[in-house]
Amino acid sequence: MSGQRCAVVGIGQTKYASVRDDVSIAGLLREAAVRALEDAEMVWSDIDAVVIGKAPDMFEGVVMPEAYLADALGAAGKPMIRVHTAGSVGGSTALVAASLVQGGIHDKVLTVAFEKQSESDAMWALSRPIPFAPPTLAGAGGYFAPHIRSYIRRSGAPADIGIKVAVKDRLNALKNPYAHLHMEDISFSKVEESMMLWDPIRYLETCPSSDGACAMVLAAEPIGDAAASRGARPPAWLHATAMRSEPTMFAARDAVNPRAGQDCAADLYRQAGITNPRSEIDMAEIYVPFSWYEAMWMENLGFAPLGEGWKMVEEGATALDGDMPINCSGGVLSSNPIGASGMIRFAESALQVRGMAGEHQVPDCRLAMGHAYGGGSQYFAMWLVGAAKPG
Amino acid sequence: MSTSAGETRVPVMEAPNVLEFPFSRSTGPVIGAFMTALRDEAKILGATTATGKVIVPPLEYDPETGEATTGLVDVGSSGVVTTWAWVREPGPKHPLAKPFAWALIKLDGADTALVHAVDAGSPDAMSTGMRVTAHFKPEREGHIRDIECFVPSSGSAGGESGTPSGGVRTPEEVFSSGTAPNEGSADASTGQADEAPGPVRKISTPIELVYRFTAGRATSRFVRGLLDFKILGQRCPSCTKVYVPPRGSCAKCGVATEEEVELPTTGTVTTFCVVNVPFYGQKIKIPYVTATILLDGADIGLFHLIQECEADEVHMGMRVEAVWQEPENMVPGLEAIQHFRPTGEPDADYDTYKEHV
Numbered sequence: 103m104s105g106q107r108c109a110v111v112g113i114g115q116t117k118y119a120s121v122r123d124d125v126s127i128a129g130l131l132r133e134a135a136v137r138a139l140e141d142a143e144m145v146w147s148d149i150d151a152v153v154i155g156k157a158p159d160m161f162e163g164v165v166m167p168e169a170y171l172a173d174a175l176g177a178a179g180k181p182m183i184r185v186h187t188a189g190s191v192g193g194s195t196a197l198v199a200a201s202l203v204q205g206g207i208h209d210k211v212l213t214v215a216f217e218k219q220s221e222s223d224a225m226w227a228l229s230r231p232i233p234f235a236p237p238t239l240a241g242a243g244g245y246f247a248p249h250i251r252s253y254i255r256r257s258g259a260p261a262d263i264g265i266k267v268a269v270k271d272r273l274n275a276l277k278n279p280y281a282h283l284h285m286e287d288i289s290f291s292k293v294e295e296s297m298m299l300w301d302p303i304r305y306l307e308t309c310p311s312s313d314g315a316c317a318m319v320l321a322a323e324p325i326g327d328a329a330a331s332r333g334a335r336p337p338a339w340l341h342a343t344a345m346r347s348e349p350t351m352f353a354a355r356d357a358v359n360p361r362a363g364q365d366c367a368a369d370l371y372r373q374a375g376i377t378n379p380r381s382e383i384d385m386a387e388i389y390v391p392f393s394w395y396e397a398m399w400m401e402n403l404g405f406a407p408l409g410e411g412w413k414m415v416e417e418g419a420t421a422l423d424g425d426m427p428i429n430c431s432g433g434v435l436s437s438n439p440i441g442a443s444g445m446i447r448f449a450e451s452a453l454q455v456r457g458m459a460g461e462h463q464v465p466d467c468r469l470a471m472g473h474a475y476g477g478g479s480q481y482f483a484m485w486l487v488g489a490a491k492p493g
Numbered sequence: 494m495s496t497s498a499g500e501t502r503v504p505v506m507e508a509p510n511v512l513e514f515p516f517s518r519s520t521g522p523v524i525g526a527f528m529t530a531l532r533d534e535a536k537i538l539g540a541t542t543a544t545g546k547v548i549v550p551p552l553e554y555d556p557e558t559g560e561a562t563t564g565l566v567d568v569g570s571s572g573v574v575t576t577w578a579w580v581r582e583p584g585p586k587h588p589l590a591k592p593f594a595w596a597l598i599k600l601d602g603a604d605t606a607l608v609h610a611v612d613a614g615s616p617d618a619m620s621t622g623m624r625v626t627a628h629f630k631p632e633r634e635g636h637i638r639d640i641e642c643f644v645p646s647s648g649s650a651g652g653e654s655g656t657p658s659g660g661v662r663t664p665e666e667v668f669s670s671g672t673a674p675n676e677g678s679a680d681a682s683t684g685q686a687d688e689a690p691g692p693v694r695k696i697s698t699p700i701e702l703v704y705r706f707t708a709g710r711a712t713s714r715f716v717r718g719l720l721d722f723k724i725l726g727q728r729c730p731s732c733t734k735v736y737v738p739p740r741g742s743c744a745k746c747g748v749a750t751e752e753e754v755e756l757p758t759t760g761t762v763t764t765f766c767v768v769n770v771p772f773y774g775q776k777i778k779i780p781y782v783t784a785t786i787l788l789d790g791a792d793i794g795l796f797h798l799i800q801e802c803e804a805d806e807v808h809m810g811m812r813v814e815a816v817w818q819e820p821e822n823m824v825p826g827l828e829a830i831q832h833f834r835p836t837g838e839p840d841a842d843y844d845t846y847k848e849h850v
C-alpha cells in the first residue's frame with residue numbers, strides 16, 4: 103500500500119434501531135462521533151478534517167449534509183467533505199478519510215456515516231418513476247432477486263443456503279449489543295416460514311430498516327503508535343485499501359459476480375501480499391443485504407472457487423467458530439442504517455483486530471476485511487486492517 | 494434491418510418529473526423546545542453557548558466550538574434587520590402572497606440573526622437597521638411559520654416590546670411549561686391532557702423538486718418506435734452488441750451507438766423474480782412476475798412483467814412475446830408494452846442464453 107501508514111484509533115457506534123425519534127439527525131451522528139472521540143482519547147479540537155457519507159439524498163431528504171451537520175461534527179474552520187457512492191458509501195467514506203492520512207494531508211480525520219430510515223421510506227426513494235425509463239416494478243429486492251436466482255442456477259446451490267446465512271447472522275447479532283435485530287427465537291424454520299417477498303428472497307432473508315450512525319477516527323502513524331503504547335485500546339493498522347466501480351448496464355455484464363468486485367479484491371490482496379485470502383485473512387465483515395449474497399461474495403472475493411461459495415455456508419466455515427468467520431456482528435442482515443452500513447463493516451473489522459469486539463470477537467484475529475457494495479452491484483469499497491503494522 | 498440514426502436530428506422528448514415526499518423529522522430536544530415554545534408560548538427561544546452567546550434559532554451544537562449548547566433562553570420578539578432582499582413576485586411556497594422582504598433579523602438578546610419574512614408593503618419601507626416585530630399566527634402548530642412574518646415596529650415603544658425575560662431553561666422545562674402539558678410528564682395538573690398535544694417531537698418537512706426531464710436522443714427514438722409498435726435497439730460499432738433499450742452508447746466500450754436495429758417482440762426469460770410485496774404505487778395484483786427477457790437478437794436483457802400465466806409457471810428459458818397496449822392506452826415509455834406472455838414454444842436451450850444468466 104502506498105503512502106503514509108494509517109491507523110484506526112477510535113470507533114463509535116449508536117445502538118441501531120428501527121426508530122430513533124429521541125434525536126435529530128445531527129444528534130444521531132453526534133452520538134457516534136463522541137464515542138469515537140472518546141475511544142481515541144481526543145476532543146473536537148484535535149480533529150483536522152471531517153469526511154461524512156450518507157445514502158442517496160431522497161432516502162431521508164437531507165441534500166446538503168456537509169452544510170447541515172458541520173456544527174454537530176465540530177467542523178467549523180476545518181475541511182468537510184461529503185462522499186456519495188450509494189449503498190457502499192460508508193466504506194468509500196472511510197477510504198476517502200484514510201487517503202487524507204495516507205497522503206500526508208492530515209494527521210487526525212473524523213469520518214462518520216449515517217442513516218435515519220424512520221424519517222422517510224427508502225423503498226419509495228429507490229423506486230421513483232422516471233419519465234420514459236423502464237418502471238422499476240419491484241423495489242430493491244426485485245432488482246437483486248433475479249441475480250440470486252441466476253446464482254442458484256449457475257452454482258447448483260441447494261435452496262436453503264439463504265436461510266442458513268440468515269440464521270447465522272441473527273445468532274451473531276445476539277452477541278452484538280449495537281445490533282438492531284436481537285431475535286432470541288431465530289431458527290431455520292422461522293426463516294423458512296417467513297413470507298416469500300421477492301421469490302427467492304424471504305422476509306427474514308432481507309435486512310431491516312434502521313436508524314443509526316457509525317464513526318471512526320483515522321490517524322497518522324505516531325498517533326497509532328501512542329495508542330498502541332497506551333495499550334488499553336490498541337489501533338487497527340490499514341494494510342490495504344481499494345475501490346472499484348462499473349456501469350449498471352452493459353452487454354455481457356456479469357451482475358452475479360461483478361468484475362469490479364473481483365478487481366477490487368485482487369488489488370487489495372496484491373497490496374497486502376496475500377495469495378490465499380481464505381487462509382491468510384482471519385475474518386471479514388461484508389455487505390450482505392440479502393442473505394444469498396454471502397455465498398455470492400465468497401466467490402467474488404476469492405474466498406471460494408467459482409460456484410462453491412455456498413459450500414462455505416453449508417460447511418459452517420462462515421460461522422463465528424468457522425475457519426472464515428463472516429459478519430460476526432450480525433451484518434447488514436441485523437442492522438441496516440443504509441448510509442452507515444458500509445462503514446459499520448469497516449469499523450467491525452477494525453474492532454476485531456483491536457481485540458475489542460466483545461462477545462462476537464474472533465479469537466486471535468490478526469487480519470480482517472471490511473467490504474461494502476452499492477448501487478446495482480456497481481460500487482465496491484474494501485479494506486484490510488491488521489493488529490500489527492503492515493510489513 | 495439497419496438504418497443510421499445519426500443522420501437526421503430529431504427533437505428529444507421531454508416530460509415533467511416531480512420528486513415529492515413528506516419527510517417526517519425528529520426534532521431532537523433543542524429544536525423541539527424551540528417549536529414547542531413557538532406554539533404554546535408564542536415565544537422565540539435561543540440556545541446559550543459555553544462562551545456566553547445566544548444562537549437564534551437555537552442549534553444543538555455551537556458552530557464555533559463544536560460543543561453542545563448549554564440551555565435555552567427567551568429572546569425578544571423584536572429586533573433589528575441586518576440585511577434584506579425584496580421579493581417582487583412571491584412563489585407558491587413563500588410565507589406571504591404579496592411582495593415582501595427576506596431579512597436577517599437580529600432579535601433583542603440574540604447574537605445571531607434569524608432569517609424570516611418582513612411585511613413592509615414596499616421596498617421603500619425597508620432599511621438595514623430598522624426595527625421589526627414578530628407577528629404570530631393565532632392558531633399555531635409548532636413550526637417556524639407560527640411566526641407569520643415580521644412587521645416594522647410601530648414607534649420606539651412598540652419596538653422595545655418583547656425584550657428577553659426569564660432565565661436559562663432546559664428543553665424539558667420548555668416542554669412542560671407551556672399551555673400544553675408534556676405527554677410524557679407526570680404533571681397533568683392542567684387537566685387538559687386529553688386535548689392538548691405534547692411537546693413537538695416531529696415535524697413534517699415536505700420536499701418537492703420539479704424538473705423538466707429530457708430523454709436524450711437514443712431514448713427519444715426508442716420511445717417513438719414503441720409508439721409505432723416497434724422495438725428499436727442500437728448496435729455497438731466496437732463490440733457489435735445490441736442494446737435495448739438503447740442508451741446512445743456502449744458502457745463497456747465507451748463509444749456512441751448509432752446503428753439502429755429493429756428487434757422482434759419475442760425473447761427468452763433468462764431470470765426472474767416472483768413479487769409478493771404490495772409496494773408503493775403498485776398497480777398489479779400480487780403475486781406477479783418480473784423477468785429479465787433477452788429479446789431475440791439482443792445482447793442485453795430487458796426488465797418487464799410476465800402475465801397471462803400463473804406465477805409459478807414462469808421459468809428460465811421460457812419463450813415469451815410482447816403484448817402491446819391498446820392504441821388508445823399507448824404511453825411514451827416501456828409501458829407501451831403491457832407485459833410479456835408465454836408463446837407456447839419449447840423452452841430455449843440453456844446454452845443459447847446461459848451467458849445472460
Ligand SMILES: [Zn+2]
Nearest residue numbers: 729732743746
Ligand atoms: Zn461495445
